[in-house]
Amino acid sequence: MTSPTIHIISFDIPFPANYGGVIDVYYKIKALHGAGIRIHLHCFEYNRKPASELEKYCTSVHYYPRNTGLLANISLKPYIVVSRMSTALMENLLKDHHPILFEGLHSCGFIGDKRLKGRFLIYRESNIEHHYYYHLFQAEKSPGKKLFFLAESIRLHLFQKTLRHASVMLTVSKEDTKYLSAHFPGNRVVYLPSFHNHDEVRIIPGRGRYALYQGKLSVPENSTAAEFLIKQVWENSFPELVIAGLDPPEWLVRMAAGRPNIRFVVNPSDEEMLGLIQEAHVNIMVTFQSTGLKLKLLNALFNGRFCLVNPQMVNGTSLDTLCNIAPDHTSLKNELQHLFKQEFDEDMIKQRNRILMKSYSNQNNCKLLTEILTLC
Numbered sequence: 001m002t003s004p005t006i007h008i009i010s011f012d013i014p015f016p017a018n019y020g021g022v023i024d025v026y027y028k029i030k031a032l033h034g035a036g037i038r039i040h041l042h043c044f045e046y047n048r049k050p051a052s053e054l055e056k057y058c059t060s061v062h063y064y065p066r067n068t069g070l071l072a073n074i075s076l077k078p079y080i081v082v083s084r085m086s087t088a089l090m091e092n093l094l095k096d097h098h099p100i101l102f103e104g105l106h107s108c109g110f111i112g113d114k115r116l117k118g119r120f121l122i123y124r125e126s127n128i129e130h131h132y133y134y135h136l137f138q139a140e141k142s143p144g145k146k147l148f149f150l151a152e153s154i155r156l157h158l159f160q161k162t163l164r165h166a167s168v169m170l171t172v173s174k175e176d177t178k179y180l181s182a183h184f185p186g187n188r189v190v191y192l193p194s195f196h197n198h199d200e201v202r203i204i205p206g207r208g209r210y211a212l213y214q215g216k217l218s219v220p221e222n223s224t225a226a227e228f229l230i231k232q233v234w235e236n237s238f239p240e241l242v243i244a245g246l247d248p249p250e251w252l253v254r255m256a257a258g259r260p261n262i263r264f265v266v267n268p269s270d271e272e273m274l275g276l277i278q279e280a281h282v283n284i285m286v287t288f289q290s291t292g293l294k295l296k297l298l299n300a301l302f303n304g305r306f307c308l309v310n311p312q313m314v315n316g317t318s319l320d321t322l323c324n325i326a327p328d329h330t331s332l333k334n335e336l337q338h339l340f341k342q343e344f345d346e347d348m349i350k351q352r353n354r355i356l357m358k359s360y361s362n363q364n365n366c367k368l369l370t371e372i373l374t375l376c
Contacts, residue, residue, distance in 0.1 A: 089110070
């Protein structure tokens with residue numbers, strides 16, 4: 001019997017799996033491969049190099065350059081979409097009739113193309129993108145980038161209607177499931193939490209000496225959250241705050257200069273980041289927009305001790321029972337002082353493991369996805 005086969009269109013090269021979006025893609029590929037699914041992977045190449053690691057799990061891997069620049073911006077379609085509409089990609093998709101998984105709205109330029117009529121088309125949602133880009137517009141400091149994010153938010157909102165062509169939509173949070181179900185009542189919408197690199201909790205019991213904020217710091221949402229912690233939450237009397245992540249803007253690093261209890265770890269390796277998460281006493285995470293699932297939250301819950309978050313971070317995730325939640329800077333300060341007096345014990349670890357493996361098991365989620373593939 002021939003193994004089931006699927007095309008996966010990834011908005012970026014999903015290895016190394018070192019930031020939110022590609023983590024879901026990479027570990028989904030690994031899980032599907034382990035379940036016997038043959039994968040034709042299509043990646044858009046920019047700022048990341050082709051990865052031979054992907055050939056371990058995929059029958060074929062194709063790379064396409066993004067059509068970036070001014071001309072790609074002069075379009076009614078979103079820039080993140082039109083810059084990923086490759087003629088070579090369409091030619092490869094038309095060589096067979098296998099189902100197609102579109103990773104994120106970024107990759108959906110061809111989802112409504114008549115040449116794909118009759119194909120089983122799966123949309124993997126990662127954010128309600130026009131909401132996400134509007135929040136980027138609000139967080140951005142550069143006037144030019146603010147204008148781009150606002151224009152992109154409007155274009156994404158208009159483009160969203162093309163998702164009606166999807167045979168099924170896979171959502172990463174319950175809130176996003178409600179949104180897409182309401183806006184596309186004729187489509188099947190399935191809640192499928194993000195795939196990740198954890199098969200078990202690896203939490204070290206006891207105490208740590210610092211709190212950790214981590215994320216891709218070049219993203220305005222994350223740099224704004226770090227700025228909020230530096231300026232409005234962190235007191236000089238508090239234990240050390242470590243801010244770790246990719247490509248922090250210079251203005252953010254300068255903001256912490258002269259603060260002896262705030263330290264940056266720039267572009268840490270995966271192993272270094274894991275160590276930072278495990279050794280922290282508190283993993284503190286705040287966001288000012290609540291779409292999608294923040295994979296750094298899952299990473300912290302599987303590996304770290306106390307997780308202190310604001311309500312938007314856990315909205316629609318069913319993870320609120322595992323976190324300490326504080327809605328504003330005053331309550332964050334109070335919770336920090338409270339948590340640093342506590343010890344993270346074995347009973348807390350067992351509770352984490354029980355809840356996480358029920359709802360966020362790669363094995364269970366892969367089983368659901370393969371069952372969906374049998375419908376096509």
